[in-house]
Amino acid sequence: MRARIVVRLRSGVLDPQGATIRKALEGLGFPEVRDLRVGKLMELTLDESDRARAQARLEEMCRRLLANPVVEDYSCEVLDGGEPTARS
Amino acid sequence: MRFGVVIFPGTWSDMDFHHVISEVLHQPVEYLWHRDTDLSRFDCLILPGGFSYGDYLRAGAIAGRSPVVAALTDFAARGGLVLGSCNGFQILCEAGLLPGTLMRNECLQFRCQPTHVVVDQTETPFTRGLRRGQVLKMPIAHGEGRYHAETNALRTLRETNRIVFRYATETGEVTSAANPNGSVWNIAGVCNEEGTVVGLMPHPERAAEPGVGSTDGLLLFQSLLGSLVENGSVLGR
Numbered sequence: 001m002r003a004r005i006v007v008r009l010r011s012g013v014l015d016p017q018g019a020t021i022r023k024a025l026e027g028l029g030f031p032e033v034r035d036l037r038v039g040k041l042m043e044l045t046l047d048e049s050d051r052a053r054a055q056a057r058l059e060e061m062c063r064r065l066l067a068n069p070v071v072e073d074y075s076c077e078v079l080d081g082g083e084p085t086a087r088s
Numbered sequence: 089m090r091f092g093v094v095i096f097p098g099t100w101s102d103m104d105f106h107h108v109i110s111e112v113l114h115q116p117v118e119y120l121w122h123r124d125t126d127l128s129r130f131d132c133l134i135l136p137g138g139f140s141y142g143d144y145l146r147a148g149a150i151a152g153r154s155p156v157v158a159a160l161t162d163f164a165a166r167g168g169l170v171l172g173s174c175n176g177f178q179i180l181c182e183a184g185l186l187p188g189t190l191m192r193n194e195c196l197q198f199r200c201q202p203t204h205v206v207v208d209q210t211e212t213p214f215t216r217g218l219r220r221g222q223v224l225k226m227p228i229a230h231g232e233g234r235y236h237a238e239t240n241a242l243r244t245l246r247e248t249n250r251i252v253f254r255y256a257t258e259t260g261e262v263t264s265a266a267n268p269n270g271s272v273w274n275i276a277g278v279c280n281e282e283g284t285v286v287g288l289m290p291h292p293e294r295a296a297e298p299g300v301g302s303t304d305g306l307l308l309f310q311s312l313l314g315s316l317v318e319n320g321s322v323l324g325r
Contacts (some may be wrong), residue, residue, distance in 0.1 A: 012235065014270070048306055065153060067231050068182070070189045071236060 001046045001055055008039035008068045021060040042066065054078050089313055091117040094160075094176075094198055096151040098143075100225040101136035101173065109134075112296055113309055122151065125159040127284035132169040132312065133160060135176025137229070137291055139245030141281055147232045152182030157219060161185060169213055169312070170285040174230055177277070177287030186287045187245065188237030190230075194270025198231040202301060203268055205276045206256035211250050212283040223260045224253070224304035226290035228268060233289040234236040235271035235278075243279055246306060253288050 009015050015037045024037040048054040058076040067074040091109045095102045102119060109117040120133075127133065140151035151157065157179065164170050164185060172180040180186045193199055207215055207222045218224075239247065245251050253276040255267045267274045268288075277288030292305030 007223065014191075014234075016196050016270075021194060065149065066145070068149070068189055070181075070238065071109060071191065 001048050001051075003046060003054060003058055004046045004079055005042040005044065005058065005062060005076045006039055007042070007047060007062070007072050009037055010071055010073050013071045046052045049054060051078050070083060089115050089131045090129060091115055091132050091134060091135060092120045092127065093117060093134045093155055094120045095120065095136075096122045096140035096154065096179075096274055097139070098138055098140040099197060100138035100292065101175075101293060102138070103106065104141075104291075105134050105136050105173075106140065106289075108296040108306070108309070109229055109325045112219070112306065113313065114314070120156060123153040127159050127168065128165045129155075130163075131164065132171065134174035135160075135170065135178075135179050137174030137176060140175055140179065143175075143232070145183065146178075148178030148180075148182040151175070151179045159185045164280065164282075167282070171292075171308070172285075173291055173293065174233075174288040174289055176246050178232065180285060180287040185285050186263060186280060187241045188235055188275075188278070190232050190289070191234045191236050192232050193230070193234050196269075198229075199233070199268045200229040201227065201268065202231050203228050203276070204256050204258050204260075204266065205253040205288075205290060208251045208254055208261060209266045209279075211249065212252060212279050212286050212290040212306045213312050214286050215252060215311055217314045218307060221260055223256060223258065224290075224307065226256075226292055226295040226305050227301070227307050230269070230289055233269040233271065235269075235275040235289070237272065242272065245275075248281065248289045250279050250281070250283075251275055251277075252279050252286055253290070279308070 018037040062074040093105045178190045207218045254274040256262045257266045262274045278284045293306045295302035295305030
Protein backbone atom coordinates (compact mmCIF):
# COMPACT_ATOMS: atom_id res chain seq x y z
CA MET A 1 0.00 0.00 0.00
CA ARG A 2 1.39 3.40 -0.90
CA ALA A 3 0.86 6.57 1.04
CA ARG A 4 1.83 10.19 0.77
CA ILE A 5 2.53 12.56 3.61
CA VAL A 6 2.92 16.29 3.16
CA VAL A 7 4.30 18.38 5.99
CA ARG A 8 3.87 22.13 5.76
CA LEU A 9 4.88 25.05 7.90
CA ARG A 10 1.92 26.45 9.77
CA SER A 11 0.69 29.76 8.47
CA GLY A 12 2.31 32.65 10.23
CA VAL A 13 5.60 30.83 10.73
CA LEU A 14 8.42 32.66 9.03
CA ASP A 15 9.83 30.81 6.00
CA PRO A 16 13.00 32.58 4.89
CA GLN A 17 13.83 29.73 2.52
CA GLY A 18 10.48 30.15 0.76
CA ALA A 19 10.97 33.91 0.58
CA THR A 20 14.40 33.46 -0.95
CA ILE A 21 13.13 31.01 -3.55
CA ARG A 22 10.29 33.37 -4.42
CA LYS A 23 12.82 36.12 -4.96
CA ALA A 24 14.94 33.84 -7.15
CA LEU A 25 11.88 33.13 -9.31
CA GLU A 26 11.22 36.85 -9.57
CA GLY A 27 14.78 37.30 -10.80
CA LEU A 28 14.18 34.65 -13.44
CA GLY A 29 11.18 36.51 -14.79
CA PHE A 30 8.30 35.19 -12.69
CA PRO A 31 7.09 38.31 -10.84
CA GLU A 32 3.61 36.90 -10.42
CA VAL A 33 4.60 34.66 -7.49
CA ARG A 34 3.24 36.50 -4.45
CA ASP A 35 4.12 33.90 -1.88
CA LEU A 36 5.99 30.64 -1.77
CA ARG A 37 6.40 28.29 1.17
CA VAL A 38 8.44 25.13 1.23
CA GLY A 39 7.18 21.90 2.75
CA LYS A 40 8.19 18.26 2.78
CA LEU A 41 6.82 15.36 0.81
CA MET A 42 7.26 11.80 2.05
CA GLU A 43 6.22 8.77 0.07
CA LEU A 44 5.73 5.55 1.98
CA THR A 45 5.24 1.95 1.06
CA LEU A 46 3.40 0.08 3.80
CA ASP A 47 2.96 -3.61 4.54
CA GLU A 48 -0.69 -3.08 5.32
CA SER A 49 -3.86 -3.97 3.45
CA ASP A 50 -6.47 -2.36 5.67
CA ARG A 51 -7.00 1.20 4.45
CA ALA A 52 -8.48 2.54 7.66
CA ARG A 53 -5.75 1.06 9.80
CA ALA A 54 -3.11 2.44 7.46
CA GLN A 55 -4.64 5.89 7.69
CA ALA A 56 -4.73 5.76 11.48
CA ARG A 57 -1.11 4.59 11.67
CA LEU A 58 -0.01 7.32 9.27
CA GLU A 59 -1.66 9.94 11.45
CA GLU A 60 0.17 8.52 14.46
CA MET A 61 3.49 8.59 12.59
CA CYS A 62 2.91 12.24 11.82
CA ARG A 63 2.00 13.08 15.39
CA ARG A 64 4.90 11.20 16.94
CA LEU A 65 7.71 12.02 14.55
CA LEU A 66 7.11 13.25 11.05
CA ALA A 67 5.67 16.68 11.86
CA ASN A 68 6.68 19.09 14.58
CA PRO A 69 3.36 20.37 15.96
CA VAL A 70 4.95 23.61 17.17
CA VAL A 71 5.45 24.82 13.61
CA GLU A 72 4.10 22.22 11.19
CA ASP A 73 0.81 20.85 9.92
CA TYR A 74 0.51 17.59 8.05
CA SER A 75 -1.77 15.76 5.69
CA CYS A 76 -1.55 12.08 4.95
CA GLU A 77 -3.37 9.95 2.47
CA VAL A 78 -3.38 6.38 1.35
CA LEU A 79 -2.90 6.34 -2.41
CA ASP A 80 -4.17 2.86 -3.20
CA GLY A 81 -5.98 0.47 -0.99
CA GLY A 82 -6.37 -3.29 -0.78
CA GLU A 83 -3.55 -5.61 -1.76
CA PRO A 84 -0.06 -4.15 -2.11
CA THR A 85 0.65 -3.27 -5.75
CA ALA A 86 3.35 -5.10 -7.66
CA ARG A 87 6.72 -3.35 -7.73
CA SER A 88 7.45 -1.68 -11.04
CA MET B 89 29.61 15.86 40.47
CA ARG B 90 29.22 12.94 38.11
CA PHE B 91 28.75 13.95 34.51
CA GLY B 92 27.58 11.96 31.51
CA VAL B 93 28.07 13.11 27.92
CA VAL B 94 25.56 11.58 25.53
CA ILE B 95 26.64 10.58 22.02
CA PHE B 96 24.25 10.08 19.12
CA PRO B 97 25.35 9.09 15.62
CA GLY B 98 26.55 12.42 14.24
CA THR B 99 27.30 14.13 17.56
CA TRP B 100 30.60 15.95 17.50
CA SER B 101 30.99 18.17 20.57
CA ASP B 102 31.15 15.20 22.90
CA MET B 103 34.94 15.24 23.12
CA ASP B 104 35.02 18.99 23.77
CA PHE B 105 32.66 18.63 26.71
CA HIS B 106 34.46 15.56 28.01
CA HIS B 107 37.77 17.40 27.82
CA VAL B 108 36.52 20.47 29.69
CA ILE B 109 34.78 18.45 32.40
CA SER B 110 37.68 16.07 32.90
CA GLU B 111 40.80 18.16 32.22
CA VAL B 112 39.67 21.65 33.21
CA LEU B 113 37.11 20.97 35.93
CA HIS B 114 38.57 17.65 37.11
CA GLN B 115 35.16 16.05 37.55
CA PRO B 116 34.27 12.41 36.85
CA VAL B 117 32.76 12.11 33.37
CA GLU B 118 31.67 9.24 31.16
CA TYR B 119 30.38 8.92 27.63
CA LEU B 120 26.92 7.46 27.09
CA TRP B 121 25.62 5.93 23.89
CA HIS B 122 22.15 6.90 22.71
CA ARG B 123 20.85 3.41 23.55
CA ASP B 124 21.93 3.56 27.20
CA THR B 125 19.03 3.94 29.60
CA ASP B 126 20.57 3.51 33.03
CA LEU B 127 21.27 7.06 34.16
CA SER B 128 21.19 6.46 37.89
CA ARG B 129 24.90 7.04 38.46
CA PHE B 130 24.89 10.59 37.06
CA ASP B 131 24.18 14.01 38.53
CA CYS B 132 24.35 15.98 35.30
CA LEU B 133 23.91 14.90 31.71
CA ILE B 134 25.19 16.80 28.71
CA LEU B 135 23.61 16.72 25.26
CA PRO B 136 26.40 18.09 23.07
CA GLY B 137 26.32 19.82 19.72
CA GLY B 138 26.67 18.20 16.34
CA PHE B 139 24.53 16.85 13.54
CA SER B 140 22.84 13.87 15.14
CA TYR B 141 21.34 11.69 12.40
CA GLY B 142 22.54 14.25 9.89
CA ASP B 143 19.80 16.66 11.05
CA TYR B 144 17.55 14.48 8.89
CA LEU B 145 13.81 15.21 9.07
CA ARG B 146 14.46 18.06 11.53
CA ALA B 147 17.51 18.85 13.63
CA GLY B 148 17.31 16.74 16.77
CA ALA B 149 14.08 15.04 15.71
CA ILE B 150 15.36 11.48 15.57
CA ALA B 151 17.76 11.81 18.51
CA GLY B 152 14.91 13.29 20.52
CA ARG B 153 13.13 9.96 20.27
CA SER B 154 16.00 7.66 21.25
CA PRO B 155 16.05 5.44 24.35
CA VAL B 156 18.51 7.64 26.24
CA VAL B 157 16.28 10.69 25.81
CA ALA B 158 13.24 8.77 27.06
CA ALA B 159 15.32 7.83 30.14
CA LEU B 160 16.46 11.44 30.39
CA THR B 161 12.88 12.56 30.81
CA ASP B 162 12.58 10.43 33.96
CA PHE B 163 16.04 11.54 35.05
CA ALA B 164 15.04 15.20 34.79
CA ALA B 165 11.69 14.56 36.48
CA ARG B 166 13.58 13.18 39.47
CA GLY B 167 15.71 16.31 39.66
CA GLY B 168 18.65 15.28 37.49
CA LEU B 169 20.40 18.15 35.77
CA VAL B 170 20.59 18.39 31.99
CA LEU B 171 22.51 20.82 29.80
CA GLY B 172 21.86 20.77 26.05
CA SER B 173 24.04 22.83 23.77
CA CYS B 174 23.27 23.51 20.10
CA ASN B 175 22.05 20.16 18.72
CA GLY B 176 21.49 19.24 22.37
CA PHE B 177 19.08 22.17 22.72
CA GLN B 178 17.34 21.08 19.51
CA ILE B 179 17.03 17.55 20.91
CA LEU B 180 15.57 18.80 24.21
CA CYS B 181 12.92 20.79 22.32
CA GLU B 182 12.09 17.86 20.05
CA ALA B 183 11.75 15.64 23.11
CA GLY B 184 9.34 18.09 24.72
CA LEU B 185 11.67 18.69 27.68
CA LEU B 186 11.86 22.33 26.68
CA PRO B 187 9.20 24.37 24.86
CA GLY B 188 9.54 25.70 21.35
CA THR B 189 11.74 24.65 18.48
CA LEU B 190 14.88 25.74 16.65
CA MET B 191 14.48 26.59 12.99
CA ARG B 192 16.66 27.57 10.05
CA ASN B 193 18.54 30.81 10.70
CA GLU B 194 16.61 33.74 9.32
CA CYS B 195 19.66 34.85 7.31
CA LEU B 196 19.84 31.32 5.86
CA GLN B 197 23.57 31.28 6.59
CA PHE B 198 25.39 28.86 8.82
CA ARG B 199 26.70 31.19 11.51
CA CYS B 200 30.03 30.24 13.00
CA GLN B 201 31.17 33.18 15.13
CA PRO B 202 31.63 34.44 18.67
CA THR B 203 28.48 35.86 20.22
CA HIS B 204 27.58 37.61 23.43
CA VAL B 205 24.65 36.56 25.51
CA VAL B 206 23.19 38.34 28.50
CA VAL B 207 22.18 36.26 31.50
CA ASP B 208 18.47 36.81 32.04
CA GLN B 209 17.89 34.63 35.05
CA THR B 210 20.03 33.23 37.78
CA GLU B 211 17.80 30.59 39.36
CA THR B 212 19.11 27.54 37.55
CA PRO B 213 22.13 25.68 38.99
CA PHE B 214 23.97 26.65 35.80
CA THR B 215 23.41 30.37 36.37
CA ARG B 216 23.12 30.75 40.14
CA GLY B 217 26.72 31.87 40.39
CA LEU B 218 26.16 34.61 37.82
CA ARG B 219 24.61 38.05 37.92
CA ARG B 220 21.47 39.03 36.07
CA GLY B 221 22.69 41.21 33.20
CA GLN B 222 26.12 39.59 33.11
CA VAL B 223 27.44 39.20 29.58
CA LEU B 224 29.07 35.97 28.45
CA LYS B 225 31.06 35.51 25.27
CA MET B 226 30.65 32.08 23.68
CA PRO B 227 30.85 30.87 20.09
CA ILE B 228 27.93 29.65 18.01
CA ALA B 229 28.11 27.30 15.05
CA HIS B 230 24.71 26.57 13.63
CA GLY B 231 22.45 26.79 10.63
CA GLU B 232 19.26 26.11 12.58
CA GLY B 233 19.37 28.22 15.69
CA ARG B 234 16.34 30.46 15.30
CA TYR B 235 14.30 29.90 18.45
CA HIS B 236 10.57 29.86 17.83
CA ALA B 237 7.68 29.18 20.15
CA GLU B 238 3.97 29.90 20.03
CA THR B 239 2.78 33.14 21.57
CA ASN B 240 1.32 31.45 24.66
CA ALA B 241 4.49 29.46 25.24
CA LEU B 242 6.57 32.62 24.95
CA ARG B 243 4.36 34.45 27.39
CA THR B 244 4.66 31.57 29.84
CA LEU B 245 8.44 31.53 29.47
CA ARG B 246 8.60 35.21 30.26
CA GLU B 247 6.13 35.09 33.15
CA THR B 248 7.79 32.12 34.78
CA ASN B 249 11.25 33.60 34.30
CA ARG B 250 12.53 30.75 32.14
CA ILE B 251 14.41 32.69 29.49
CA VAL B 252 17.99 32.12 30.60
CA PHE B 253 20.17 33.68 27.90
CA ARG B 254 19.54 36.26 25.20
CA TYR B 255 21.81 37.37 22.37
CA ALA B 256 23.19 40.80 23.16
CA THR B 257 25.96 43.24 22.41
CA GLU B 258 29.25 43.18 24.27
CA THR B 259 27.70 45.61 26.76
CA GLY B 260 24.58 43.54 27.29
CA GLU B 261 22.08 45.38 25.10
CA VAL B 262 19.56 43.09 23.47
CA THR B 263 19.47 44.40 19.89
CA SER B 264 18.53 42.89 16.55
CA ALA B 265 22.07 43.50 15.30
CA ALA B 266 23.28 41.22 18.08
CA ASN B 267 20.85 38.48 17.05
CA PRO B 268 22.71 36.07 14.76
CA ASN B 269 19.79 33.92 13.70
CA GLY B 270 16.46 35.73 14.09
CA SER B 271 15.45 34.03 17.34
CA VAL B 272 12.29 35.53 18.78
CA TRP B 273 13.13 37.98 21.58
CA ASN B 274 16.82 37.18 20.94
CA ILE B 275 16.35 34.00 22.95
CA ALA B 276 19.59 32.01 23.10
CA GLY B 277 18.66 29.65 25.92
CA VAL B 278 15.70 28.59 28.06
CA CYS B 279 15.03 26.23 30.94
CA ASN B 280 12.27 23.96 32.16
CA GLU B 281 9.89 24.79 35.00
CA GLU B 282 12.19 23.41 37.67
CA GLY B 283 15.27 25.09 36.23
CA THR B 284 17.04 21.73 36.08
CA VAL B 285 17.08 21.40 32.29
CA VAL B 286 18.79 24.17 30.34
CA GLY B 287 19.16 24.39 26.58
CA LEU B 288 21.24 26.98 24.78
CA MET B 289 22.48 27.37 21.22
CA PRO B 290 26.00 28.68 22.06
CA HIS B 291 28.85 26.36 22.97
CA PRO B 292 30.09 26.82 26.53
CA GLU B 293 32.52 23.92 26.06
CA ARG B 294 34.31 25.96 23.40
CA ALA B 295 34.77 28.92 25.71
CA ALA B 296 36.36 27.20 28.67
CA GLU B 297 40.09 27.58 28.32
CA PRO B 298 42.52 30.44 27.79
CA GLY B 299 43.65 30.68 24.19
CA VAL B 300 40.30 29.84 22.57
CA GLY B 301 38.91 33.35 22.84
CA SER B 302 36.87 33.19 26.02
CA THR B 303 36.59 31.32 29.28
CA ASP B 304 33.04 32.52 29.97
CA GLY B 305 31.60 29.09 29.24
CA LEU B 306 33.39 27.77 32.27
CA LEU B 307 31.23 30.01 34.46
CA LEU B 308 28.19 27.82 33.80
CA PHE B 309 30.04 24.78 35.11
CA GLN B 310 31.57 26.61 38.03
CA SER B 311 28.12 27.86 38.93
CA LEU B 312 26.87 24.30 38.76
CA LEU B 313 29.64 22.96 40.96
CA GLY B 314 29.27 25.89 43.31
CA SER B 315 25.57 25.10 43.68
CA LEU B 316 26.47 21.63 44.78
CA VAL B 317 28.97 22.81 47.35
CA GLU B 318 26.86 25.66 48.67
CA ASN B 319 24.04 23.74 50.23
CA GLY B 320 25.08 20.14 49.85
CA SER B 321 22.34 19.38 47.39
CA VAL B 322 21.19 20.80 44.13
CA LEU B 323 17.71 22.31 44.21
CA GLY B 324 16.65 20.08 47.06
CA ARG B 325 17.73 16.79 45.51
